[in-house]
Amino acid sequence: MTTADQSIQLGMPQLPAPAYEPEVQERLAADAKEIISRYPDSRSALLPMLHLVQSEEGHVTRTGMQFCADQLGLTTAEVTAVATFYTMYRRKPSGDYQVGVCTNTLCAVMGGDAIFEELQTHLGVGNGETTDDGKVTVEHIECNAACDYAPVVMVNWEFFDNQTVESAKQLVDDLRAGRDVQPTRGAKLCTFKDTARILAGFPDQREGAVAESGGAGPASLAGLKLAKGESAPGRVVSPRDAEEGE
Amino acid sequence: MTVTTEVNEHSPEKLLTPVLSSFWDAEDAWTLDAYHRHEGYEGLRKALQMPPDDVIAYVKDSGLRGRGGAGFPTGMKWQFIPQGDGKPHYLVVNADESEPGTCKDIPLLFANPHSLVEGIVIACHAIRSNHAFIYLRGEAVPVLRRLHEAVREAYAAGYLGKNILGSGLDLELTVHAGAGAYICGEETALLDSLEGRRGQPRLRPPFPAVEGLYACPTVVNNVESIASVPAIMNKGKEWFRSMGSEKSPGFTLYSLSGHVARPGQYEAPLGITLRQLLDMSGGMRPGHRLKFWTPGGSSTPMLTDEHLDVPLDYEGVGGAGSMLGTKALQCFDETTCVVRAVTRWTEFYAHESCGKCTPCREGTYWLVQLLRDIEAGKGEMADLDKVADIADNINGKSFCALGDGAAAPIASSFKHFRAEYEQHITGKGCPFDPRKSTLWSDQEVDA
Numbered sequence: 001m002t003t004a005d006q007s008i009q010l011g012m013p014q015l016p017a018p019a020y021e022p023e024v025q026e027r028l029a030a031d032a033k034e035i036i037s038r039y040p041d042s043r044s045a046l047l048p049m050l051h052l053v054q055s056e057e058g059h060v061t062r063t064g065m066q067f068c069a070d071q072l073g074l075t076t077a078e079v080t081a082v083a084t085f086y087t088m089y090r091r092k093p094s095g096d097y098q099v100g101v102c103t104n105t106l107c108a109v110m111g112g113d114a115i116f117e118e119l120q121t122h123l124g125v126g127n128g129e130t131t132d133d134g135k136v137t138v139e140h141i142e143c144n145a146a147c148d149y150a151p152v153v154m155v156n157w158e159f160f161d162n163q164t165v166e167s168a169k170q171l172v173d174d175l176r177a178g179r180d181v182q183p184t185r186g187a188k189l190c191t192f193k194d195t196a197r198i199l200a201g202f203p204d205q206r207e208g209a210v211a212e213s214g215g216a217g218p219a220s221l222a223g224l225k226l227a228k229g230e231s232a233p234g235r236v237v238s239p240r241d242a243e244e245g246e
Numbered sequence: 247m248t249v250t251t252e253v254n255e256h257s258p259e260k261l262l263t264p265v266l267s268s269f270w271d272a273e274d275a276w277t278l279d280a281y282h283r284h285e286g287y288e289g290l291r292k293a294l295q296m297p298p299d300d301v302i303a304y305v306k307d308s309g310l311r312g313r314g315g316a317g318f319p320t321g322m323k324w325q326f327i328p329q330g331d332g333k334p335h336y337l338v339v340n341a342d343e344s345e346p347g348t349c350k351d352i353p354l355l356f357a358n359p360h361s362l363v364e365g366i367v368i369a370c371h372a373i374r375s376n377h378a379f380i381y382l383r384g385e386a387v388p389v390l391r392r393l394h395e396a397v398r399e400a401y402a403a404g405y406l407g408k409n410i411l412g413s414g415l416d417l418e419l420t421v422h423a424g425a426g427a428y429i430c431g432e433e434t435a436l437l438d439s440l441e442g443r444r445g446q447p448r449l450r451p452p453f454p455a456v457e458g459l460y461a462c463p464t465v466v467n468n469v470e471s472i473a474s475v476p477a478i479m480n481k482g483k484e485w486f487r488s489m490g491s492e493k494s495p496g497f498t499l500y501s502l503s504g505h506v507a508r509p510g511q512y513e514a515p516l517g518i519t520l521r522q523l524l525d526m527s528g529g530m531r532p533g534h535r536l537k538f539w540t541p542g543g544s545s546t547p548m549l550t551d552e553h554l555d556v557p558l559d560y561e562g563v564g565g566a567g568s569m570l571g572t573k574a575l576q577c578f579d580e581t582t583c584v585v586r587a588v589t590r591w592t593e594f595y596a597h598e599s600c601g602k603c604t605p606c607r608e609g610t611y612w613l614v615q616l617l618r619d620i621e622a623g624k625g626e627m628a629d630l631d632k633v634a635d636i637a638d639n640i641n642g643k644s645f646c647a648l649g650d651g652a653a654a655p656i657a658s659s660f661k662h663f664r665a666e667y668e669q670h671i672t673g674k675g676c677p678f679d680p681r682k683s684t685l686w687s688d689q690e691v692d693a
Contacts (some may be wrong), residue, residue, distance in 0.1 A: 038420045040334070040377065041460055046442035047425050051384070057550065072442075085600075086425035088384050089631040105590040106504055106576050113682035140294030141595055142428065144385055145343045145352040147503035147576060148510045149683060151535075157387040164686055185356065186388035198385050199423045203394040210395045213388070216357040222510025224267050227257035227524055241413045 017062035017076075028056060032071045035201060042072050046082055048200045052090055055196035059090035083119070088199075095130040096191045097175045098153040100141035101168070107143070111164065112151040115120040116140050118165045123172060135176045148219040150185070156195040158186030161217060258526040263489055263497045264513045265477050266470070268551065270357040276392045278399040281360040287405060289479035293368040294413040301372040305475060308483035309495040313350075314340055314431075315542060315571045317494075317560040320475075326455035327373045327463045336464040337378040339472055342424055342431040344383055344649075345543035346594060347574035351469040353511055355382075355389045358473070359396035363419065364470035367405055368479060370417050373465055377418045381436055384423040393421045428598035432464040432646050435600065436459035439518030446602045447646035470499060494559035498573060500544050504539070505531050505579035505683070517562065520575060521554040531688065533645040534579035538662065542571015544591045545651030547658035568658070581687070583678035584663040585670050588655045589617040595652035603645035609636050610652050620667060623675035630667055634660055 019025060027153075030051055032034045036045040048066060053064030063077045072079075083089050101116040118136050123131050129136040146152045149161030153168055160171060161184040181189060187209040198204050225231040251257050274280045276387030281287070306321025310489040327335055340363065341352040351596050355362060366378045384391055397419055400406045403467070409414050422440060423547060424430050427597065430439045434448035437459050458464020472498065478486045487495045494516040503509045514523070530536055535576045536551045541558060549556070556566045563570040578587065597609035618634050633656060641653035669677055681687055 004326050021298045043438055043442035044422075047439065048423065051423065052424065076512050082442065086427050088424075088426035101260030103590070104594055105587045106347060106578075108590055109578065109582055109587065109680070109683045110504070112683060113680065119428060142386070142597070143344060143346040143348070145383070147347050147349045147574065148501055150509070151350075152384065152516065157385050159388060160393065162685070183388070187391065195387055198390060199388055199420065199425075201423065203395075203398070204391050207655055208598075209575055210276075211274070214279075216353060217271040217512035220267070220353040220357060222508050222512075222527065223258075223262055223500075224264050224271055226263035226512075229253075229259055229262050 014062070017066040020067060022062060024056065028052065028067060029071065031200070031202070032067075036071070038201065043074070046072060046074070046079065047086070048084075050079075050083055052197045052200040054089060055193045055200060058193050059093055073122065081228060088227075091100070093130075094192070095135050095137035096193075097155055098137050098139065098157075098192050099172060099175070099187065100139050100144075100157075102142070102144055102152045102154070103140040104143040106147050107151045109149040112140075113161075115151055115153065115163055115165050115168045117170060119168055122169050131176065133176060136172050138172075146185075148222075155181070155183070156189055156192050157199075158183035158189060159217075160184055161219075183213065185213050185217045253578075256522075256525070261522055261526060262512060262514050265497050266354055266358060266361055266473055266499065267511060267513045267606040268333070270353075275357045276359055276396070278360060278396070278403060278452075281364075286360055287364050287476075287482055289476035290367050290405065290581065292366050292482070293371055293410065293479045294411055294415065298372045298374055301368065301479075304483060305478065305523075308472055308478045308486045309493075309522070310471065310478060310486070310561065311573070312340070312409040312468055313470035313474070313498060315545075317478065317570060320467060320471050320482060321456065323465055323467065324369065324373050327451070327465060329374065331463065333375065333462045335373050335375040336459045336461075336462060337366060337373060337375045337387065337556065338433075338437065338464055338466045339378070339380045339387075339594075340431060340433060340436055341380050341382040341469045342436060343572075344428040344431050344470070345545060345572055345574065346591060347501070347503065347540055347543045347575065348572040349501045349503065350502065350511060352386050352389055354469060354473060354499065355386075356392055359392050360400070361473040361476055362469055363396050363400045365407065367400075367410060369467070369472055370477050371413070371415050375465075376416050376659050377407070377420070378391055379440060379459075380419070380431070381440055382422050382423055382588075383430075383681060390421070390423055397421055418523075421607070426625075428594075428648075429600045429648060430560075432648065435646070436466065437464065444600070445677060446600045446630065447648075449645075456480045474498075489607060491559055493561055493610060494570075500510075500558065500575055502527060502575050502577065504577040505534055505576050505582070506530075507531055516559040517557040517590075519555050519557060520577075523575070524554075525578075530577065530579055533688065534581065536624065537578050537580045538581060538584060539575060539577045540571075541568050541573070541575065543574040545569075545577075545647070545654050546571040546592070547654045548662065549658075550612050551663050575644070578624055579683070581678065581683040583621075583676055583680070584659050585621045586676065586680070588659045588677070589614070589621045591655045592617050592652065595648065599648060599652075604648070605640045606644040606649035606652065609644075609649070612636055613652070620670050621676060623670055625671045627668070627671055629671070630636040630664070 430445040435445040440446035637653040
């Protein structure tokens with residue numbers, strides 16, 4: 001066995017995963033210690049720690065799983081069982097920006113299906129695949145609790161509400177060109193790795209990130225504005241086609 | 247549809263009751279400052295003056311019922327926690343909002359996270375817990391940011407940590423991000439997940455109140471349930487009971503979505519009707535009519551335009567053959583293919599089935615195969631009976647409620663729209679044009 005051909009699966013047991021570089025190991029071990037300290041039982045730290053190793057390499061590697069197992073006194077089989085259960089853990093290298101198009105029923109019907117199909121054609125990639133420049137991974141996602149903003153696209157788990165085919169294409173073009181894009185709800189985008197670190201429970205340190213995009217989105221305020229008499233009730237004109245609250 | 251100019255009993259000013267959402271329009275709504283300006287943490291001060299058991303009794307008397315779908319009385323859930331057992335007690339807040347159509351907790355936590363934090367402190371005082379967890383679904387990073395900040399602010403202000411407001415109560419609060427699994431909204435799967443395992447439901451009994459997190463007494467409550475507690479403590483149970491009905495008192499968030507003129511969050515007393523909500527908000531999108539809707543997410547049997555006047559409370563929706571669920575009012579108009587909608591929901595349940603029990607794991611898989619064929623015009627009439635039979639073998643025979651949820655859209659759509667399934671089979675294809683149901687389909691016409 002001299003060269004391993006990736007395309008051939010012999011079913012041979014793999015050698016133990018290589019360890020992190022000492023500097024990385026030391027840094028992540030300190031983070032892991034902080035995560036573990038939040039819980040009465042160390043195993044509860046496993047999900048955040050998988051987010052943590054994902055923030056290091058952009059996906060959950062065998063090295064990352066070995067690291068989690070070592071820190072928590074688990075077997076790699078136990079860690080793998082958990083890592084493969086949850087959809088947010090990536091199993092292979094992916095883009096800096098994960099573009100998720102909601103194709104659950106409501107978003108799909110409202111245009112999510114059209115957006116998802118068009119994005120794949122536009123970028124020349126399929127579901128879960130990444131553009132050649134390593135910038136954008138496209139995938140379809142399930143309901144993301146933003147149905148009053150349908151159709152919804154998530155980029156690195158920030159909300160891009162009320163999307164159209166055109167706006168979504170513009171969005172991925174901007175991401176690939178390195179132009180700034182602003183979520184409708186959420187903070188200015190960081191990379192997928194930086195997002196994973198927030199998910200591991202380390203607050204976003206960027207100035208103003210928490211405050212960005214204000215208190216609530218427009219749809220969230222629909223009822224409140226009616227209750228306060230700030231918008232006229234019973235209008236037959238779709239508010240999407242006319243300015244609200246004037 | 248008429249434009250109302252003066253305030254009468256049909257006006258939104260009278261019908262809606264913003265409490266949790268009352269200051270979401272403030273630019274800094276999510277901060278502790280804004281929360282203080284709106285009587286924030288006043289309910290906690292009152293609760294801490296009361297013995298824990300009195301707080302439990304008070305919440306029970308208020309009639310508050312769980313807002314996560316099942317509608318179990320919140321105070322009663324707290325009462326089940328054994329006292330003086332020498333074990334740690336835990337409060338776990340279920341913020342894993344993933345039921346298709348449901349979109350209330352995410353905007354609530356984004357705009358007003360302190361209402362949850364305050365409710366947690368009150369609940370932990372009541373059940374004598376010193377450690378609480380918020381299990382937030384991972385796919386909502388903007389909300390995670392604000393929860394991190396709200397918890398930091400609450401610690402700094404002395405609402406969390408040691409000897410809270412001099413009461414002697416110590417409380418740690420941990421914000422925990424999930425990793426993408428609908429099943430973790432099921433309370434025992436959530437506990438397994440929080441323990442660092444695959445999110446699979448547990449056999450009950452023992453119930454979480456006896457053996458929950460780390461096999462210790464645990465209360466699992468929905469975000470909105472806990473966030474409603476501070477207002478009850480501050481303004482009184484009578485005030486709370488002045489809204490809604492005898493068995494379903496209080497206010498709640500209704501989430502209007504789909505082919506409606508003005509989708510969004512509408513906080514109203516329990517028992518408001520979909521007709522009232524649509525009338526005040528501009529109805530369906532112009533030129534279209536309601537075809538079917540869900541009262542509380544895709545797991546609640548769908549209803550039609552015959553049910554516009556059903557009171558949206560636990561009893562009313564139950565009486566109409568469905569469930570109030572999460573009050574996620576997904577409205578679809580006549581351009582929408584029911585078969586397509588149900589097939590997609592079924593694909594969701596198949597994807598999210600945890601695999602633990604056979605009826606759900608295998609049943610949802612085969613349902614998807616059959617429904618896809620029917621939708622594509624490749625089905626046979628006998629397939630309809632087969633689909634109904636499989637759904638019946640999942641419903642009530644699965645390990646947890648996910649299976650029941652998977653069967654609900656099928657059984658209810660067969661009841662109301664069986665002819666449309668047959669049309670797909672006899673016509674060998676879908677008679678609907680999906681382009682007509684998109685958000686932008688009418689824009690050319692309107693412009």
